[in-house]
Amino acid sequence: MRPDLLGQLLFFTLAGLPVAILAATIAPRKGRSRWYALIAFIPLVNILCVLWLASLSEWHLVERIRALEAKLGMD
Numbered sequence: 001m002r003p004d005l006l007g008q009l010l011f012f013t014l015a016g017l018p019v020a021i022l023a024a025t026i027a028p029r030k031g032r033s034r035w036y037a038l039i040a041f042i043p044l045v046n047i048l049c050v051l052w053l054a055s056l057s058e059w060h061l062v063e064r065i066r067a068l069e070a071k072l073g074m075d
Contacts, residue, residue, distance in 0.1 A: 016041040
């Protein structure tokens, strides 16, 4: 491997790491798999993925609302 290619690979890996950690933290709360963190290493797609994950509803809140609706007979 050429040294400049190795440097670029290292840069993109280190630049994608904070976004990957963010995606791995947000994804389970939104009811998605932690595997979405791997998308964080694709430049530009990582930002779109995190924005999409952030826009989703919290999974546990949706389940609580459904349980309340069922309890109140609002099916």
